[in-house]
Amino acid sequence: MRWLLPAALTLLTGTLSAQQLGPGQIRPRPAEGRDPEFPPPNIREYQPRSTLVTGVHLVPRAKFPTIDFHGHPPALTSAEAIATIVAAMDSLNLRLMVNASGSSGERLTRQLEAVAASPHKDRFVMFTTLDLRNVGPGSGVKNAAELEADIKAGAMGVGEIGKGFGLSTRRADGTRLKLDDPELDPVWETAARLKIPVFIHVADPSEFFAPLDYHNERWLEQALYASRRYQDRTRFPAFEELMAERDRLFARHPRTIWVLAHLGWHANDLARLGRMFDSMPNLYSEVGAILYDLGRQPRGARDFMIKYQDRLLFGKDSFQPDEYPYYWRVFETFDEYFDYYRDYHAFWKLYGLGLPDPVLKKLYYGNALKLLPAVSRSAFPR
Secondary structure, eight states, X not given: XXXXXXXXXXXXXXXXXXXXXXXXXXXXXXXXXXXXXXXXXXXXXXXXXXXXXXXXXXXXXXXXOEEEEEEEOSOOOSHHHHHHHHHHXXXXXXXXXXXXXXXXXXXXXXXXXXXXXXXXXXXXXXXXXXXXXXXXXXXXXXXXXXXXXXHHHTOOSEEEEOTHHHHTOBBTTSSBOOTTOGGXXXXXXXXXXXXXXXXXXXXXXXXXXXXXXXXXXXHHHHHHOGGGOOOOTTTSOOHHHHHHHHHHHHHHOTTSEEEEGGGGGOTTOHHHHHHHHHXXXXXXXXXXXXXXXXXXXXXXHHHXXXXXXXXXXXXXXXXXXXXXXXXXXXXXXXXXXXXXXXXXXXXXXXXXXXXXXXXXXXXXXXXXXXXXXXXXXXTSXX
């Protein structure tokens, strides 16, 4: 009679083929097909209280002095503004902030002078920026010359090159400026010669390019922010098209130090980023604004961060002091099932990775110091 079981299962799965069954599911689960007796809440109303009782280890200050490689502080143009930012940094154990809101020329010089004149001149690093509007013949050489002048003035890197590059910025002839446009080769080669990092933000999460339906895990965010919808192929390239351009750019400039913002938007596919690290020894990345992906895969993310500990940098992105402790808690503890700070990014909970101290030191400051050799080492543990 054993033959009856496979036959029955085959019959059952065939009968249910028209129904929506989950992976590995061969029969409807209890309550499938039933409607609630009460009107269901909308997506923002349903916030169940967790009954889980587990350890809570809040971490208001980072365990080690930290370099924020992806900082966007208010303009550093006055002693008062600088002092206010430094006070917040001190409370978090942020020793150094890279101002990734890159500026060039007189605007860069004004901020460099304001920081140098303050009592906190060793707390900030300035990056320069690139004018990528209306690129045409000669633009690359012009940008390269401006880059060299800004580095001579005191900037220590390029960036953050914004997501508009590749996504929406246009050349002088009206066509989309592709990431691997050869006109810009002189810029990347100049950065390689100067041995400075190029900090680049390419695209946005892949779900912003995917159909905006109820299977899209970033539905609420896109419903709230129209500017984060890139489904229109008449206006925007596909996510994978941008990734291909990026990878060709990196491959063509193997001597340039590239730093990908936001783990390259591959925090949901760490194996892909790992393959990039394996094939591109000049590539680094930072963890800004993707904590929701690391914290939902604590074992895989922990293994990844240990394996690639020499290539990862701490970064936060927006300067919201009350959000940094979430990063410290994810990286330093083994806490379970706790909230993320922005519900429209993630409907799930976070789990701590409990990274070893040697990995934390590289993430928090060691790898950044490798890329910023002019920064004093005196404030950081050996």
